[in-house]
Amino acid sequence: MRRRARRPRAATTVALLAATLTASLAAGCTGHGxxxxxxxxxxxxxxxxxxTGTADTGPSPSASPRTGSVLAVKIDNxxxxxxxxxxxxxxxxxxxxxxGGLSRLMAVYATRFPKAxxxxxxxxxxxxxxxxxxxxxxxxxxxxxxxxxPLIDKASLRAVPPELAGDAYYRGSGKAAxxxxxxxxxxxxxSAPGADALTTGFHYGAAPAGGTxxxxxxxxxxxxxxxxxxxxxxxxxxxxxxxxxAVSPDGRPVAPATVVVQYVQVRRSAFHDFLGNxxxxxxxxxxxxxxxxxxxxxxxxxxxxxxxxxxxxxxxPDGTPLNFAPGQVWVLFAKAP
Numbered sequence: 001m002r003r004r005a006r007r008p009r010a011a012t013t014v015a016l017l018a019a020t021l022t023a024s025l026a027a028g029c030t031g032h033g034x035x036x037x038x039x040x041x042x043x044x045x046x047x048x049x050x051x052t053g054t055a056d057t058g059p060s061p062s063a064s065p066r067t068g069s070v071l072a073v074k075i076d077n078x079x080x081x082x083x084x085x086x087x088x089x090x091x092x093x094x095x096x097x098x099x100g101g102l103s104r105l106m107a108v109y110a111t112r113f114p115k116a117x118x119x120x121x122x123x124x125x126x127x128x129x130x131x132x133x134x135x136x137x138x139x140x141x142x143x144x145x146x147x148x149x150p151l152i153d154k155a156s157l158r159a160v161p162p163e164l165a166g167d168a169y170y171r172g173s174g175k176a177a178x179x180x181x182x183x184x185x186x187x188x189x190x191s192a193p194g195a196d197a198l199t200t201g202f203h204y205g206a207a208p209a210g211g212t213x214x215x216x217x218x219x220x221x222x223x224x225x226x227x228x229x230x231x232x233x234x235x236x237x238x239x240x241x242x243x244x245x246a247v248s249p250d251g252r253p254v255a256p257a258t259v260v261v262q263y264v265q266v267r268r269s270a271f272h273d274f275l276g277n278x279x280x281x282x283x284x285x286x287x288x289x290x291x292x293x294x295x296x297x298x299x300x301x302x303x304x305x306x307x308x309x310x311x312x313x314x315x316x317p318d319g320t321p322l323n324f325a326p327g328q329v330w331v332l333f334a335k336a337p
Contacts, residue, residue, distance in 0.1 A: 069134060069137050069189075069197055070108050070109060070138070070197045070198065071108070071109045071138045071189065071192075072106055072107070072108050072127075072131055072134075073107050073141075074105070074106055074120060074121050074139075074142070075106065075120065077102070077103045077105050078102070080179045082241070082246070083248060084119065084246070085116050085119075085182060086116055086185075087107060088248050088252060088328075089109065089112055089117075091109060091195075091198055092108040092200060092329050092331065093105055093106070093107050093108070093256070093328070093329070094106040094107075094330075094332075094333070095331070095333065096126060097221045097222070097333070099280070100223055101222025102223050103221050104124070108134075110193055110197045111192055111195050112192050114185065117140070117182065118183055119178075119182060120140060120169065120181045121142050122145075123139065123141040123143075123152060124144075124279060126281050127141075128151060128155045132156060132308040132309055133199055133200060133308070134157075134198075137157050137158070138160055139152075139157050139158065139159050139160065140161075140183050142161065144161075160188055162181070169183055201311020201312045202311070202314070204324050204325070204326050205324075206323060207294060207323065207325070208299060208323055210299065211298060211299045212297060213298075214297060216228065216230070217291070226239065226332060227241075228256075228330075230296040234253075235325075236255035236327070237255060237257075239255065256328040256330045257324070257326060258292065258293065258324040258328075258329045259292075259294075260290055260291070260314070261290060261291040261332050261334050262312075262332065263288050263290060264286070265286065265288075265335075266281070268280070268281065282333045285305050287303065287304045289302060289303070290302070290314060292314060294324060299322060300316075301314045301316060303315075
């Protein structure tokens, strides 16, 4: 796996985020939002179509664009947030459990930027560990619980909530707040950094030997579920979330080439939402078991991420690297039995 030089940490001014979100937990909102989550602050309205955004005029002057690092965007996965925008353009999509047994997504972009991404939602403590595998990534998010802000400020990433780059965000039409906040990626960086920025540890190539034929796989959280259905015609896994097929706003299916069910430790954190629900902490450093879905087959795998600055290696039972299919990868963090 490739190693990369670390750059000095630079404190952000994320402490500007002082307000917390007050909205319905049933709608997937957990009280971790900044002032942007209530539709006020520095956001520009009226809002354009979430599938196109407005014409891009270059990076935000306040964004200090970086062209060598991935862009990670926290994306809402409540029913009211669907269909999401820009998921189909991500190189990697991570799914994690949040408060109340619901789910949230993190989309990582390196090879191309869509015109818009969203709806954008709040960050979690687990995100900081997950993102350390990249070299100073940019994290776009709507806000965070105020007790988490000092940890975000110290993290080795570039945190860009709406308060620091208001012209990069906008409110979309057709959805109610807080499920209507969108990001224009090229307002944060002029272009995507390229595949070399994806220091995930993943291996791509020919399908491994063996595996078990599988046409459908469901992963359940306490109050959410994901189903992946193999399409031989497309050579992809069609995504359904909570029983609804995932599509882009113009109807194109969200269909990764590889799906990883990664079994991890999910424990209680020191953080709670405004209703008192504990925020789960998804531990992505360590070792464990996984199932890799590609080409209509399921492969047993072991995963290993020894340090937070490392990517995650997936290997077959005999210890050889387990190749992913070229294309988008979804990683679902599931609680280890």
